[in-house]
Amino acid sequence: MTTEKPQGLLLAGGAGRRVQGRDKGLLVWRGKPLVQWVAERLRPQVTTLTISCNRNRHSYDRYADRTVTDFPEQESRGPLAGILSLAPFVAREDYLLVCPCDTPLVPEDLAARLVAALESRPDLAVSYAHDARRAHYLHAVLRGDCLTSLPQYLQSGQRSVRGWYAQLATIAADFSDCPDAFANLNLGDNTE
Known part of the structure; x- marks a missing residue:
């Protein structure tokens, strides 16, 4: 089992279609932007934290070690374009923890559990969370x-x-003990 923590990538580059085009990561929930909640949860679990965002980069800078944007030819290609934007900073032997910006209750041991699942077999390339109800491919x-x-x-x-x-x-990593941790907050008009 690796003793190193993974790099972290927080995905905040979406168009915000379900929230009337607003920048989802900057929507306020319980007094803080969603991105701040997730960044605070991920920071102790990763070596570096990068946020992939395609607008309001200056607002995201304070929550990460660096921010990146999608490559121009990848615009409108969804979260995979956000993951690709970090590829120049990820070595072949590195691990990369990916998480969306709108799940503020992610487990504080998300990285450790996903890394353990990934290392259960040497042929595995990806481990993702599964809460017994559904797969969470972006965790x-x-x-x-x-x-x-x-x-x-x-x-x-x-x-x-x-x-x-x-x-x-x-491999799907078992998170059935904490299904609410992956609640996706598309807040719409319900911000506080």
Whole structure:
């Protein structure tokens, strides 16, 4: 089992279609922006924290070690484009923890549990959370070397995270003890 923590990538680049085009990560919940909640949960679990955002970069800078944006040719390609934007900073042997910006209750041991699942077999490329009700593909740890297949997948016109994972060796990590931890807060008009 690795003793190193993974790098962290917080995905905040979405168009915010379910929240009337607002920047989801900056929506306030219980007195803080969603991105702050998630960043505070992830920070102790990772070596560095990067936020992938395509707007309001200056607002996200305070919550991460660095911010990145999608490559111009990948615009509108969804969360996989956000993951690809970090590829230049991830070595083949690194682990990368991925998490969306709108799940403020993510487990404080998310990285450790996903890394343990990933290391259960040497052939695995991705471990993702499963809460016994559904898979949470964007709560995942990826081996750095699997990112080499991502540009070709996106260039083929594909955008599905699950579809990309289907080409890789993956494992679902059991988070059935904390299903509410993955509640996706598309707040709409319910901000505080």
